[in-house]
Amino acid sequence: MSPFNGAPGVLNWSGEDGSDHFVRQARKKTGSLFLPIEALYAAATFGVLSVDVFTTTGMRMNEILQLRLTPECFVRLHMPAPAGAKDQSPRIRYAFRLLPKGEKTETLHDYFIGEETKRLLVKVARMLADHYHLQAGEGLPTVAYSPNYPRKHRFERAPYLLQYNHQALPGETLTACMRFLLHGMIFRTRDAKPVILKAHLLRHAFATFAVQVEKIPLDIVGALLKQKNLEVTDYYSQPTESMVAEAHDRYLARSALHLNVGEALRRSPEELQRLYQEAAGKAGTLADVVGGQCVSHGFCAAKFACVGCPGKVPDPAKRLQLEKHKVWAMQQVTYAAEEGLLPEAERMRQLARDCETELQEIEAIEAYRKDEKRAVQIHLEARQ
Helix, strand or coil, rough: CCCCCCCCCCCCCCCCCHHHHHHHHHHHHHCCCEEEEEEEHHHHHHHHHHHHHHHHCCCCCHHCCCCEECCEEEEEEEEECHHHCCCCCCEEEEEECCCCCCCCCCCCCCEEHHHHHHHHHHHHHHHHHHHHHCCCCCEEEEEEECCHHHHHHHHHCCCCCCCCCCCECCCCHHHHHHHHHHHCCCCEECCCCECCCHHHHHHHHHHHHHHCCCCCCHHHHHHHHCCCCHHHHHHHHHCCHHHHHHHHCCCCCCCCCCHHHHHHHHCCCHHHHHHHHHHHHCCCCCCEEEEEEEECCCCCCCCCCCCCCEEEEEHHHHHHHHHHHHHHHHHHHHHHHCCCHHHHHHHHHHHHHHHHHHHHHHHHHHHHHHHHHCCCCCCCCCCC
């Protein structure tokens, strides 16, 4: 079965208005290729939101399909400004409240999002408003939850965001939208086998990066992924072969400087619980941080080392903060080197590299937004 049969008008011609029949007849008569421009735009728009949500929240497929722009699902939080900030106006933050897989009660869990995700939500909502010819203040149509999931009986008909032509998008169609959006980007394993992009794979990538690159404790990553069984989280976050090789190279390069004994000791459950309790409640949900916004909820996994933390979404409007932070870090490198504080100098160099990485991410975001504003022109030549 084609992954688009359950989503007419997304990436293919719609059979709802007879356009697919018309195109088949036109193709036979003219021998020409007809492209479904509106359907391709819909697929790309759904695809970019999906990639953003999966890579910044670690959601599962059946969680993203619950998204609704309704007051009980899409929550707007008013939070006080940080003490001492020049701008003392309240901060507005956003989160989705969803039912995770494995939750036996009706308890909803919070999935906090940043400014970029919110901007993409607006794009999808506007596209659907045009598609359904909605008037100001009119909500999306109420549709049945995606029929391909065993848990569908737990969800009533609702104005789900990921819908088209009065049908909720199946998970397979959402996967196809992501693959269409990223067409041309080839993903392969070390033995050259092709990797098929799926939501579950992006969830693995989220966990692996958080644990292996950012060194966030396993129990905290489990909380981010809404997983109660840490053995499952450990499986999700296994290092890749390239990570092991790179880690070995870094160890050889830095072992002459210092040995971090704490990293070599396995912490007891009591120690993990103490660290979790120390962090709990110390970080504001979606607080403003250097170069962006924090999307961690209730605890600071990075111990407030915000630059380079995967729990932060870079914000192009805060480019200057990162540039100043990078200059400061390089000044600290010089000072530490002069004082013979080699480990501290290396730490500051890493901070400067993290600043540069986030500045490159901001450049990519700005280029992406610039491309969005390009006007597409299609020239048709009459056949002789």
